[in-house]
Amino acid sequence: MDAAAIRRSLERSRLRCTPQRYALMAFLMQCNRHPTAAEIYEAVNRLDPRSSRATVYNNLRDLVRAGLVREVAVEGRAAQFDAKGMRHHHFICDRCGNVEDIAWYDVPRPASRAIGKRVLREWELIFRGLCMKCAPRRASRFNGA
Numbered sequence: 001m002d003a004a005a006i007r008r009s010l011e012r013s014r015l016r017c018t019p020q021r022y023a024l025m026a027f028l029m030q031c032n033r034h035p036t037a038a039e040i041y042e043a044v045n046r047l048d049p050r051s052s053r054a055t056v057y058n059n060l061r062d063l064v065r066a067g068l069v070r071e072v073a074v075e076g077r078a079a080q081f082d083a084k085g086m087r088h089h090h091f092i093c094d095r096c097g098n099v100e101d102i103a104w105y106d107v108p109r110p111a112s113r114a115i116g117k118r119v120l121r122e123w124e125l126i127f128r129g130l131c132m133k134c135a136p137r138r139a140s141r142f143n144g145a
Contacts (some may be wrong), residue, residue, distance in 0.1 A: 013066035020044070020051040021059050028069060028083035034090075034099040036078040067122075072099050089124050093131035102127060 006025045010017045023044045028035075035043070041056040060081060063069035070082045074092055080099055082090075089102040107125055129135075 009068055013068055015062060015066055015068075018059075019048065020055050021063070023048055023051070024056065024059050025063070025068065025083060028081060031083075034072055034080035034082050036080055038078065040081065072126075074099065087124075089127065091127040091129070091131065093134055094128055095130055095134040098131050098133075100131060 003022075003026075006022060006029065007017045010021060010025070015021065024040060027040060027043050037057055037060055040060070041051070041053050044051050044056060060069060060071075063083070064071050064081075068083060072080045072082055072090055072092075074080060074097055077097055082099075082101075087104040089104060091100045091102050092098070093100075102125075107123060110120065110123065
């Protein structure tokens with residue numbers, strides 16, 4: 001996503017395109033992993049030290065609410081963030097905690113009786129298990145290695 005596209009996406013979401021918000025979005029769009037808020041703060045401040053920790057956290061909250069950034073919750077760990085424009089699911093490794101993108105495929109909307117009077121904004125799948133790096137190590141333990 002180029003600079004103009006980031007500005008347009010912020011404007012469409014009725015968010016001002018501040019230098020700090022722009023830097024945060026630009027970092028997340030080019031990031032090939034799912035960083036925590038602390039990692040985002042450190043990376044953004046290496047380029048422009050004007051953002052306070054509170055500014056980064058508040059902007060992340062606003063971007064999540066606007067639907068431009070997704071928060072990936074991993075039990076027992078700090079939340080991780082993702083701003084990839086395409087919809088996708090996630091795989092979370094039980095051993096190392098790595099969060100990987102899984103190609104999107106349509107998931108049926110839950111039946112209204114299943115969610116009651118709740119208002120559903122979006123839904124996704126989160127797969128959990130052992131990633132490709134951790135799975136061979138576990139398999140070797142079971143084979144007597």
